[in-house]
Amino acid sequence: MYEFEFVKPATVAEAVAALAEEDAQALGGGQTLIPTLKQRLAMPSKLVSLTGIPQLKEIGDNDGVLTIGGAVTHAAVAEAAADSYPALADLASHIGDPAVRNRGTIGGSLANNDPAACYPAAALGSGATIVTNRREITADEYFRGLFETALEEGEIITAVRFPVPEKANYQKFLQPASRFALVGVFVAKYAAGVRVAVTGASEEGVFRWREAEAALDASFAPDALDGHSVDAAGMIGDLHGTREYRAHLVKVMAKRAVAAA
Amino acid sequence: MAKVSMTVNGKAASGEVEGRTLLSSFLRDTLRLTGTHVGCDTSQCGACVVHVDGKAVKSCTMLALEAEGAEVATIEGQANADGSLNVIQQAFQDHHGLQCGFCTPGMVMSAAALLKDNPKPSEQEVRDYLEGNLCRCTGYHNIVKAIMAASGQDVSSIAAE
Amino acid sequence: MPKDNGIGASPKRREDVRFLTGAGNYTDDINVNGQAYVHFLRADVAHATINSIDTSAAETMPGVVKIFTGADFAEVGGIPCGWGVTDRHGNPQQEPRHPIIAHDTIRHVGEIVAAVVADTLEQARDAAEAIDLDLSDKPAVVDMTKALADGSPKVHEDLSSNLCYDWVFGNPDDDAVQAAFDSAAHVTTLELVNNRLVANPMEPRVAIGDYSRGTDEYTLHTTSQNPHVIRLLMCAFVLGLPEHKVRVIAPDVGGGFGSKIFHYAEEAFCTFAAKACGRAVKWTSTRAEAFISDAHGRDHVTKIELALDADNNFTALRTNTMANMGAYLSTFSTSVPSYLHGTLMAGNYKTPIVQVNVKTVFTNTVPVDAYRGAGRPEATYQLERVIDKAARELDADPIALRRQNFITEFPYETPVALTYDTGDYVATMDKLEQVADLAGFAARRAESEKNGKLRGFGVNCYIEACGIAPSNIVGMLGARAGLYDAATVRVNATGTISVFVGAHSHGQGHETSFPQVVADMIGIDEGMVDIVHGDTGRVPFGMGTYGSRSIAVCGSAMVRATEKIIAKAKKIAAHLMEASDADIELKDGQFTVAGTDKSVAWGDVCLTAYVPHNYPLEELEPGLEETAFYDPANFTYPAGAYACEVEVDPDTGKVTIERFSAADDFGNIINPMIVDGQVHGGLGQGIGQALLENAAYDEDGQLLSASYMDYAMPRADDVPFYQVDHSCQTPCTHNPLGVKGCGEAGAIGSPPAVVNAVIDALQSGGKNVTHIDMPLSPPRVWAAMNG
Incomplete structure (x- = not known):
């Protein structure tokens, strides 16, 4: 790792101030950032830890909306959402491994937007709102491609608001080495319609499979997806699976998610 | 350099570290607690697992300064007060749950975290929980068996030791 | 009792x-007073000419003690190869110089280009980034077939080609062997890949060199399976030091699996640099470095042909294998595809004619050497796969076909130079059928099918030659050491x-x-x-x-x-x-x-x-x-029979190991608990090879699976509890304990059983799939089913 200064502010305001410095970077649980730093792939002058800010660790459940602070760990989400939003809790309880879940945070995951991460599928599939120190961003606006988001310099995720659906489920097919999602499909049924978000598969990062949403709006059953498919052309093809295989898995996982929802 | 202080295995510990100093380095290099091992750089092998405030974490993926004021438990503090092996350690020895010993500290710390939350895990629950702990020697058979035995379950019907 | x-x-x-x-004492737990740290600048391209290396800026960086390049090792020997194979024409293998630090040419990603010794590791890394390398890229040679083609770029310009040796073993008479195939009632042919692996002991390699000016003595702490061999090779062939002035210590070592047999450049470097720097020099490999500097394993491409008569007796076997050596010859590299592989091609069967053809090939990849089993898994895999394919083609029961061809009388002289002193392959197969509950398989398959899954049962036998010896014989075969x-x-x-x-x-x-x-x-x-x-x-x-x-x-x-x-x-x-x-x-x-x-x-x-x-x-x-x-009078011959039962998810191609059973004959056993553990570990690695692990290169020589993010290590939830039995015991006849050895059996015997089981599952689902190359990852299985 390159040398950097470490600060651990106690308030969002202090964190924002610290991040104003050029090349300062926010540190969530560090489960992605620290391995990146070890490889010297990033060179921040200062790391601003967000894990000491009580406000970012709050979890609220109001009027069918689950609000999770940006620095809440995956393990804490798994526990806190178990009753209110079981599909989200289940997703959180299968990110990485137990030790990773004790450090990794929802804000860190969404800010990083790894194309194979689980939380982007949950946020997009739930039509969540990303709350920052500056504004509120809808999930549809937030994700901008691989590792790209709507976040601006110095902007930090303070909370994520999940509208709780009537039913939902997340199915993840593991990449056997990293255990990230080779393909993950989040299906959520709301009064306003069904949302289907896919992670791991596309060269553009997490995306909504609108054709499936329409089919499931008409009939929320696995069979409804028969005859529908995603185009292999935009899928990731690599050591762990061809484009065609990933496109195929999107459908298989989507059907399983509908069946399990 | 900055000063960091924490409690490690019940004793106060402090030292001068850089911002980039990992908790694993602080334990190994500063405190000379070399039972915590480092086996990868991508946070997957789990040889470095310790407990911070009662929760299993990968000490190679946490800055030492993030543990300021924390209660840290490592493999060196796991034995009983009289120095004898604790229940999990003893089960690992009884059931040949280790060979080269390199992954073992992380395995024992993960097992301890699992049994705290889930005192009688099924075979599948043990296997799932060990997702972040790699072992290259045992084929996991005797590790899973040892953890189930440590939870007080009868493992005599499981094939050969 | x-x-x-x-x-x-x-x-x-x-x-x-x-x-x-x-309280273990692994090498990285050791620190020597005043030690400095070395960071190796490693090649990030597979093949290039080094035009110049400018270290002047780096030398002025904080904490830098000394920077070394290939020029500093011009007077130092290269890393030796411990086995010289003689080819089919009586010529010696081509043996390139293997420098400690690359001299004028880079030949694989991960090769050391420069070494920075500094007060701290981070300072050494900082300085390494300030080294100015002027390289001219050359075309990389990665694929073995292309490497052997006329006009291929050469990995070593001073060698005549990329062929290390072209070797024949067993019956060298091509016409006689062909005649046996011409007169066969049936011939089964199979082309397959034995996938390249990375050993991945959980402890990365470490070396600490120290030198005492007062006594002119060196101490090397290193992660080695054989410290005396390291001392001998390093003193006699590399550094030219008097052996009695060098002490090599391998304290607690966190697994080896073969990868810590070999003498590595980093060991010689740290020893050499300790004197040059006037202080101890420590190197701790990162896992990322391990992937591109530890010797890899396997990487064979084989065509195997089995001839049978009208009664299903095996009459002849012929193999053609290409084996990857990587860019340089690692310590025992050349023995693996030759004598550790060819001698095992008879397997457990009385096939009268066996011909083994092996071409070893230089490529711009990390050197390849022994990995748990070393040559014997490659032999077992081919043989036990082709037998299974033959059984399917002949509509014969795969177990009965094996039993019919078993060697049953001992001692038995094979057509590939070994004399099996003892064994009982019928007994281990009988035991296996019982341990694996073969009788209950049909019911388990029906249950799986009810759940929409395909279930398959695969079996194989294995024999291995362990305790390689005696020294005078292996010396005649090319070993440059006593055993x-x-x-x-x-x-x-x-x-x-x-x-x-x-x-x-x-x-x-x-x-x-x-x-x-x-x-x-x-x-x-x-x-x-x-x-x-x-x-x-x-x-x-x-x-x-x-x-x-x-x-x-x-x-x-x-x-x-x-x-x-x-x-x-x-x-x-x-x-x-x-x-x-x-x-x-x-x-x-x-x-x-x-x-x-x-x-x-x-x-x-x-x-x-x-x-x-x-x-x-x-x-x-x-x-x-x-x-x-x-000095043993003969090899020992552990043997056994393994069975695997899998479920395949037809929607995704995912394979789940439902049961794995092993019946081994290790002769007498000193500690049954430890023996079981050795088998378990081997099975874990064999299942890993069959389903998960793959060291894949792109055509530019970049390792695609260069970390645990892309190299799939078996985890606890990838494997079941294993059923292991070693009650069949035919004691070794020529050593005082009657023991045979058990460390590699699990890794040798398990991959074919897994693959045979998957093929069985797919066939049961009406899929006409006869082979899939390892690892049988979900996309490969799915593609085969839908091909």
Whole structure:
């Protein structure tokens, strides 16, 4: 790792101030950032830890909306959402491994937007709102491609608001080495319609499979997806699976998610 | 350099570290607690697992300064007060749950975290929980068996030791 | 009844206590006063000419002690290859120079280009980034077929081609072999890949070099399976140092699996640099470095043909294999696809004609060498896959076809130069059918099908040749070392014993099992016996641990040394009891005069040896210490039969191992608990090879699976509990313990069973799939089903 200064502010305001410095970077649980730093792939002058800010660790459940602070760990989400939003809790309880879940945070995951991460599928599939120190961003606006988001310099995720659906489920097919999602499909049924978000598969990062949403709006059953498919052309093809295989898995996982929802 | 202080295995510990100093380095290099091992750089092998405030974490993926004021438990503090092996350690020895010993500290710390939350895990629950702990020697058979035995379950019907 | 002590008992491992309490002493746990740290600048391209290296800016960086490039090693030898194979025309293998630091050419990603020694590791890394490299890229050679094609770029310009050797073994008469195929009733042909693997012991490699100006002595702490071999190779071939001035210590080592046999550049570098820098130099590999600097394993591409007569008897076998050597010849690289592979092609079967053809190939990849099993898994995989395919083509039962062709009489001379001294392949197959509950398979398959899954059962046999020897024969075959081992038994005046053994324990539990043997022979408590290993400064000599040789070879040396101790002790006892030493019996640690009630205890005899007041000084030297070197008369031949049962998810192609059963014949067993553990570990690695692991390169020579993010290691939820049985025991006929070795069997015997099971599952689902190359990852299985 390159040398950097470490600060651990106690308030969002202090964190924002610290991040104003050029090349300062926010540190969530560090489960992605620290391995990146070890490889010297990033060179921040200062790391601003967000894990000491009580406000970012709050979890609220109001009027069918689950609000999770940006620095809440995956393990804490798994526990806190178990009753209110079981599909989200289940997703959180299968990110990485137990030790990773004790450090990794929802804000860190969404800010990083790894194309194979689980939380982007949950946020997009739930039509969540990303709350920052500056504004509120809808999930549809937030994700901008691989590792790209709507976040601006110095902007930090303070909370994520999940509208709780009537039913939902997340199915993840593991990449056997990293255990990230080779393909993950989040299906959520709301009064306003069904949302289907896919992670791991596309060269553009997490995306909504609108054709499936329409089919499931008409009939929320696995069979409804028969005859529908995603185009292999935009899928990731690599050591762990061809484009065609990933496109195929999107459908298989989507059907399983509908069946399990 | 900055000063960091924490409690490690019940004793106060402090030292001068850089911002980039990992908790694993602080334990190994500063405190000379070399039972915590480092086996990868991508946070997957789990040889470095310790407990911070009662929760299993990968000490190679946490800055030492993030543990300021924390209660840290490592493999060196796991034995009983009289120095004898604790229940999990003893089960690992009884059931040949280790060979080269390199992954073992992380395995024992993960097992301890699992049994705290889930005192009688099924075979599948043990296997799932060990997702972040790699072992290259045992084929996991005797590790899973040892953890189930440590939870007080009868493992005599499981094939050969 | 299981025994509670001695040979055949399963005492808890004594080494476990330190490992379970964080008190192990691995190489990276060691720090030498004043040590500096080295960071190796490694090539990030596979093939390039080094035009220049400018270290001037880097040398001025904070903390830098010294920077080394290839020029600093111009006067130093290269890393030697320990085995010279003679090709089919009688010519020696092509053997390129293997520099410590690349001189003028980079030949694989990961090769050391420069080394920065600094006060701290981060300072060394900072300075390495300031080194200015001027390279001209050259086309990389990665694929073996392309590497052998006319006009291919050459990995080594000074060699005639990328061919290391073209070797034939068994029956060299092409016409006679072809005639056997021409007259066959049926020929089964299979082309397959034995996938390239990375050994991945959980402890990355570490080396600490130290030099004492006062005594002109060097100390190297290193993660090695064989410290004496490292000392010999480094002193005699690389650095030109007097061996008696160099001490190599391999303390607790966190697994090896072959990858820590070899002498590596980093070991020689740290030793050399310690003197050059005037302070100790430490290197700790990161996992990322391990992927591109530890020798890889396997990587064979094979076409195998099996001829059968009208009664399904095997009549001839012919193989054509290309084996990847990587960019340089690692220590035992050339022996793996030749003598460790070709000699096993007869398997457990009485095929009269066997011809093995192997071409070894240089490519711009990391060197390839022995990995758990080393050549024998490659042989077993081909043979047991082609037999399964033949059974399917002939509509024969795969188990019956194997049984029909089993070797049943011993000793048996194979057409590929081995003499199997003993075995009982029918017995292990009988045992396997029982352990695997073959009878219950149909019901389990029906249950799986009800759940929409395909279930398959796959079986295979294996035989391995362990404890490679005798030295005069392997020397004729090209080994440039002896393959004996040594042990010194030092009895202290109080009767406790230190046994200095040449084998190294890095997970095998020698510290527990070896004392069981000595204590059993003398009849004393095991706690009175310790072994000492892993230090050339303490252990007189030894060839180390690999090839499942420790108990068969080093254990035999230990027995011979202990026999000498007992013989001398009997003379002392005879003197004390005024009897003839021919009449002295030793039982339970008591020497008695046969037919009398006169006895003297072990401890009294030992004390007398060191306090020789009443002692036959004119006939016997005082003291009680003996050494034995043991050179085996033959290999040992562990063998067995394995079965795998899988479920395949037809929607995704995902394979789940539902059951894995092993019936092994290891001859006599010292510690059954440890033997089971060795088999479990081998099975885990074999299943890993079959389903998960793959070291994949792109055509530019970049390793695509260069971290645990892309190289799939088996995890706890990838494997089941294994059913392991070793009750079939035909003791080895030529070593004193009747032991065969058990360290590699699991890795050798498991991949074909897994693949055979998956093919069986797919066939049961009506899919006409006859082969899938490993690893049988979900996309490959899915593609095969939908191909």
